Amino acid sequence: MYPFQYTKAKEASEATATASRQENSKFLAGGTNLVDLIRRDVVHPDYLIDVSHLDFKTIKAYNGGLRLGAMASNSETAANKELKEAYPIVSQAILLGASAQLRNKASNGGNMLQKTRCPYFMSPPFPCNKREPGSGCSAINGENRLLSILGTSEKCIASYPSDMATALTAMDAVIQTRLSDGSERSIPVVDFHLLPEDTPWKETVLKEGELITAIDLPEESKEFAENSYYLKIRDRHSFAFALVSVAAALVMESGKITKARLVLGSVAPKPWRNREAEEMLLGQAPSENLFMEVAEKALEGAKGFGENDFKIPLAKKGIVRALRIASKSEA
Ligand SMILES: Cc1cc2nc3c(=O)[nH]c(=O)nc-3n(C[C@H](O)[C@H](O)[C@H](O)COP(=O)(O)OP(=O)(O)OC[C@H]3O[C@@H](n4cnc5c(N)ncnc54)[C@H](O)[C@@H]3O)c2cc1C
Ligand code: SF4
Known part of the structure; x- marks a missing residue:
């Protein structure tokens, strides 16, 4: 292990x-990753x-919606009464992650920035462009x-x-940050993570020293509360990362779908929202055929690399x- 210095920031301004x-x-923050x-x-x-101790731990009503403090724990967040009532899909998703002990330590801000579980990224002797730019990607043929x-x-x-983050994307959540010059930014979760392209080591739009302070859930997304579901498919029923997850959120009126959000997790380098697939649902009554057509659209352009081909079906x-x-x- 390499030596490092440790300091406890008294305030956000000192931290940034x-x-x-x-x-x-x-x-x-929680240090779990x-x-x-x-x-x-x-x-x-x-x-x-x-x-971890900075004053961004509260979960409170904000602008008609809900503000989740970046340093609030995942456990406390998932158990919050207002979140469970107005945005149940977020609570469901958190509770399906990690273990109770980890969720007690894990923070909301840290959760957004958790790293990939690619086995080669986690194993330094192997070439990995994300860990060591230019070294190659062991996973493409591995x-x-x-x-x-x-x-x-x-x-x-x-x-x-x-x-x-997959459920937050379906709820149009927005990440709040503070920069070292004291300014603040609002970044929609859907725009927060970057695709790897030629620079896989650049994972988010955050700037040097930018601190996440909160995550806001907008008032408008409360209307998805009645008809939303987070599906997590994994090898074990608990304490396992998703092979595929789906955040589905609908607004239904007189038997027809009037609003839709469809976001896939663990199949892409970021929560994967497909707006064309969502639009296919609008004005339609639910049916197996419709859902199958939507699924085809959502997976258009998907490409497996051997071991993960099964993820497409x-x-x-x-x-x-x-x-x-x-x-x-x-x-
Ligand atoms: C065994 C295991 C199983 C898990 N299973 C799941 C799972 O099934 N599903 C799932 O979603 N997650 C899972 N997790 C991941 C877990 O949710 C994350 O490790 C946790 O949310 C990270 O939060 P933390 O506060 O511990 O972050 P830390 O480990 O403290 O930090 C993570 C990263 O975020 C940065 N950071 C932290 N806070 C801020 C901030 N406020 N502003 C800017 N940067 C910040 C840190 O610098 C670091 O780069 C699992 C983790 C483990 C260890
Ligand atoms: S470059 Fe990406 S996919 Fe390839 S080994 Fe590294 S983290 Fe894994």
């Missing part, structure tokens, strides 16, 4: 100033800035069962595993099932 001043620094990566020699920060079928590049096919079946449950149809 230190991060922009100190080269190769990282914020530390970062400490693991340090122990495995995957990342070697020279400076850890502990932000062990890629968990990896992406959409949004990949010749440089990287890693998948992004956050259940919470699995995702299609998952979409049909999630839409069937969300629409409460007997289709």
Whole structure:
């Protein structure tokens, strides 16, 4: 293990100033991902800035919606009464992730920035463009069962595993941040993560030293509460990352779908929203045929790399099932 310095920031301004001043620094929240990566020699920060105790822990009503503090734990967030009532899909998704012990430590901000579970990224002797730019991608012709079928590049096919971010994308959630010059930014979750293209090591739009302070759920998304469902398909029923997940959220009026959100998780380097597939649902009554056509559209252009070919038919079946449950149809 490489030596590093540790500091506990007293305020957000101190955290962002230190991060922009100190080269190769990282914020530390629950540490459930970062400490693991340090122990495995995957990342070697020279400076850890502990932000876990900063005053962004509350979950409160905001602008008619709900503001989730970045340092609130995943457990506390999932158990929040207002979240469960107004945005149940987010609570469902969080509770299907990790284990109770991990969710007690994991923060909402850290969850957005968790790293891929690509086995080669996690194993330093292997070439990996994300960990070591230019070294190559071991996964394209290797062990890629968990990896992406959409949004990949010749440089990287890693998948992004956050259940919470997949559900937040379906709810049009917005990430709030603070920069070192004191300014603030609002970034929709759907625009937060980048595709690998030629630079797989650039994973989000965050700037140097930019701190996530909150995640906002908009008032308008409350109307999905009645007809939403988070489906997680995995090897084990608990304590396993998704092979495929589907966040399906609908608004139904007089038996017809009037609004739709469809987001896939663990099949792409970011939560994968398909607007064309969503539009196919509008004005329609739920039916098995419709859901199958939507699933075909959502997987258009999907490409497997051998071990993960099975994800394409699995995702299609998952979409049909999630839409069937969300629409409460007997289709
Ligand atoms: C065994 C295991 C199983 C898991 N299973 C699942 C699963 O099934 N589904 C799932 O979705 N997740 C799963 N997880 C991931 C878990 O949810 C994440 O590890 C956790 O959410 C990360 O939060 P943290 O606070 O511990 O982040 P940390 O580990 O502290 O930090 C993670 C990253 O975020 C950065 N960071 C943290 N806070 C901020 C902030 N406020 N602003 C800017 N940057 C910040 C850190 O610098 C670091 O790069 C699993 C984890 C483990 C270890
Ligand atoms: S898929 Fe991405 S993370 Fe995995 S080995 Fe290839 S470059 Fe690295």
